Amino acid sequence: MLLLVCCLSLAGSSATNPAHAQVALGWQLLADRRLALRGDLACLDCHQPTRGYTDGRSVATEDGLNTPTLHALAGRSSFGWFTPDVRSLEAFVLRPLDNPREMGPLSDLPLERLRNDPAMQRAYAAAYPNTPAITWQATAQALAAAIRNLPTPPRAPLSPAAQRGQALFVELGCAGCHQGATLSSEAHLYTGVSANPQPARVPALVALANTGPYFHDGSAATLTDVVRFYQRGGNAGTAGVSRGITPLLLTEAEVEDLVAFLMSR
Numbered sequence: 220m221l222l223l224v225c226c227l228s229l230a231g232s233s234a235t236n237p238a239h240a241q242v243a244l245g246w247q248l249l250a251d252r253r254l255a256l257r258g259d260l261a262c263l264d265c266h267q268p269t270r271g272y273t274d275g276r277s278v279a280t281e282d283g284l285n286t287p288t289l290h291a292l293a294g295r296s297s298f299g300w301f302t303p304d305v306r307s308l309e310a311f312v313l314r315p316l317d318n319p320r321e322m323g324p325l326s327d328l329p330l331e332r333l334r335n336d337p338a339m340q341r342a343y344a345a346a347y348p349n350t351p352a353i354t355w356q357a358t359a360q361a362l363a364a365a366i367r368n369l370p371t372p373p374r375a376p377l378s379p380a381a382q383r384g385q386a387l388f389v390e391l392g393c394a395g396c397h398q399g400a401t402l403s404s405e406a407h408l409y410t411g412v413s414a415n416p417q418p419a420r421v422p423a424l425v426a427l428a429n430t431g432p433y434f435h436d437g438s439a440a441t442l443t444d445v446v447r448f449y450q451r452g453g454n455a456g457t458a459g460v461s462r463g464i465t466p467l468l469l470t471e472a473e474v475e476d477l478v479a480f481l482m483s484r
């Protein structure tokens with residue numbers, strides 16, 4: 220409901236403010252299946268608002284990657300699980316559009332569909348009064364603007380258990396990697412989640428109650444599974460794991476407190 224109010228009011232002011240018009244256009248595009256080459260898939264089919272902008276699946280495609288949330292990206296400088304080289308949101312959003320296992324590959328066909336739609340011509344013209352052409356560049360810019368302006372998910376006040384969990388999160392060294400308001404960082408580290416020792420980006424811990432399964436391969440079904448993973452010091456037998464990952468001595472009550480804290484995020 221809140222979302223609707225925000226976007227209607229943005230759309231309403233779009234005639235006078237190109238920045239707002241870009242966000243409003245981006246919102247429309249996130250939901251628009253015409254952007255896919257086959258016209259059958261929208262960003263929000265995988266990044267579902269009711270699931271914290273994820274899809275509830277372990278992995279989305281044969282690429283074997285779990286769909287991350289679109290929350291908490293405004294302050295980031297790296298995107299995706301394994302793509303530290305992609306340094307802007309505008310560049311990243313072209314990847315699903317180009318990936319043949321997602322919405323791609325990129326071609327002129329989706330743009331032609333939009334160009335033939337008078338409502339889209341008006342929306343692009345409002346967002347880009349000086350260069351109103353319907354291009355992939357303008358499309359990526361609008362998508363990025365909408366994602367940066369996603370409302371922050373509401374957070375309940377911390378229960379006593381969640382407060383104890385928060386203190387543990389710091390004591391146990393979780394905060395060494397998960398930092399700041401979004402409990403993330405730009406670091407890429409191998410924590411032993413999968414046997415492939417490829418460093419993954421430290422994800423933001425936001426909207427976690429809605430975004431399971433967890434980890435880049437969706438291998439943790441629940442937040443309890445995540446905490447168990449850290450409790451046993453990652454998966455046994457994996458070499459090259461970051462020094463921050465070692466077995467933790469935790470009581471069952473402490474496991475529950477940590478889960479309560481993660482659930483509150």
Ligand code: HEC
Nearest residue numbers: 261262265279284285286287298299300301312315321362
């Ligand atoms: C088939 C499901 C699917 C579709 C459709 C899809 N995504 Fe994603 N999205 C994913 C997966 C899986 C990843 C992780 C990819 C990676 O790490 O390389 C991802 C990652 C992202 C990220 C990076 C998030 C982060 O935490 O760094 C952004 C931004 C994003 N997608 C935006 C979009 C946009 C915009 C669209 C539409 C143009 C879109 N996605 C369409 C599944 C999807």
Ligand code: HEC
Nearest residue numbers: 392393396408412419420421422433434435445449461463
């Ligand atoms: C050495 C750095 C490091 C430490 C210490 C660390 N994490 Fe992580 N965390 C990561 C990385 C990297 C990932 C992504 C791993 C992957 O998917 O391959 C991650 C993933 C997660 C996720 C899954 C998020 C999602 O959306 O899939 C949760 C939850 C989490 N960590 C909580 C914790 C807790 C709780 C602790 C402390 C017990 C902790 N982390 C300690 C680096 C760290």
